[in-house]
Amino acid sequence: MRFWDSSALLSVLGYEEGGRGLAALLDEDPRGIIWLLTPVEVRSGLARRARSGAIGGEERDLLWEDFGRMRESFAEVDAVLPVRDRAQRLLDLHSLRSADALQLAAAIVGSEGKPDALPFVTIDRRLAESAAKEGFCVLPPPTGEGFVAEVGVRPGRGRRTRSPVGR
Numbered sequence: 787m788r789f790w791d792s793s794a795l796l797s798v799l800g801y802e803e804g805g806r807g808l809a810a811l812l813d814e815d816p817r818g819i820i821w822l823l824t825p826v827e828v829r830s831g832l833a834r835r836a837r838s839g840a841i842g843g844e845e846r847d848l849l850w851e852d853f854g855r856m857r858e859s860f861a862e863v864d865a866v867l868p869v870r871d872r873a874q875r876l877l878d879l880h881s882l883r884s885a886d887a888l889q890l891a892a893a894i895v896g897s898e899g900k901p902d903a904l905p906f907v908t909i910d911r912r913l914a915e916s917a918a919k920e921g922f923c924v925l926p927p928p929t930g931e932g933f934v935a936e937v938g939v940r941p942g943r944g945r946r947t948r949s950p951v952g953r
Contacts, residue, residue: 787861788925789893790818791886791908792827795856799832799849807926811907812856819904820857821892822864827885828853863892880916890917897922
């Protein structure tokens with residue numbers, strides 16, 4: 787079981803660098819843990835791509851359905867107050883945006899204080915570095931290749947790069 791950040795999930799859906807490698811991780815172990823509000827972040831990423839014209843509305847809806855099928859095998863960290871409190875501490879320790887601090891805090895809560903027992907999957911460099919400092923094994927390892935720039939997510943690179951999940 788692994789904790790999946792929204793950047794990694796969007797990558798698996800086919801719109802970020804390294805998606806094929808992450809899809810293989812998901813195929814290897816489809817069970818995962820996500821933060822309660824990760825679906826909002828995924829929906830935001832898909833809506834942003836549709837508004838920019840990178841994908842059409844129909845494709846956005848199909849990708850949302852794909853994510854829904856992926857989500858069926860995920861557990862959600864829904865302990866909002868402990869995640870909020872932990873995220874506030876993380877913001878003082880790491881150079882994170884609020885949503886990333888909430889993702890990392892959810893992973894810490896989801897790991898029940900044992901981050902070395904729960905791999906953390908992300909393609910966001912800043913989040914990966916912070917997760918590693920908190921004791922997580924980060925996948926893919928933060929070598930710089932395949933990670934999104936610190937200033938934001940790379941725009942979509944065309945149509946779906948792999949078969950839809952569950953089809």
